[in-house]
Ligand SMILES: Nc1ncnc2c1ncn2[C@@H]1O[C@H](COP(=O)(O)OP(=O)(O)OP(=O)(O)O)[C@@H](O)[C@H]1O
């Protein structure tokens with residue numbers, strides 16, 4: 001889908017953990033209908049940026065505008081209500097609840113009328129979850145938990161889907177399936193996605209645009225294609241082959 005108007009604007013954002021500055025003045029923009037990815041080494045601040053967008057921790061300086069509204073100082077639950085859904089690093093599904101119950105938790109009260117329709121959509125996307133809908137989340141395999149985490153975020157009918165390392169620890173075939181699902185959601189439904197990935201090759205290939213984060217600062221940005229072809233990006237993030 002062609003990118004439209006601005007959905008998210010992160011401007012001069014600094015985030016601290018105590019005295020340690022994890023984000024050192026970040027400017028990032030996501031337009032409606034885009035897939036944008038954020039790549040960078042361990043500890044660069046990728047998860048911190050995702051979490052700062054969701055309000056925990058909050059930005060100490062700068063501003064975050066979502067869909068025309070300043071959300072910089074809003075509490076996390078109010079940000080979620082604006083339809084920003086996050087599939088956090090390490091999945092964080094509810095381990096004692098079944099697959100179906102986890103999906104219910106994602107839907108929220110506003111979306112209960114769409115529940116059956118939305119669950120069916122997620123089961124079509126991830127048939128494995130349908131087979132295992134009565135199984136407890138904590139006993140699913142890593143890949144299945146990742147599917148559940150993404151499915152749960154989608155149940156919120158998000159305007160913006162934040163995905164932190166959807167490929168972490170997963171077999172290449174599962175990664176391929178998950179990236180394909182993201183692409184289809186974007187193309188068919190116009191879902192806007194902001195994605196953090198260690199798997200830079202897969203992320204850049206999927207994304208309309210991308211940012212490179214180094215030590216809490218954006219050092220490069222461009223289209224997915226441009227960054228894939230960029231020698232510095234290739235040397236730092238794409239050596240060692242394709243995934
Ligand atoms: N709760 C915390 N308290 C103190 N420091 C933290 C905390 N969370 C993260 N940090 C530090 O902030 C920096 C950025 O961490 P962050 O988790 O955002 O990196 P990342 O880019 O997501 O890395 P990775 O690829 O390993 O997930 C790191 O130096 C990290 O040690």
Ligand SMILES: [Mg+2]
Pocket residue numbers: 046047048089164
């Ligand atoms: Mg991280």
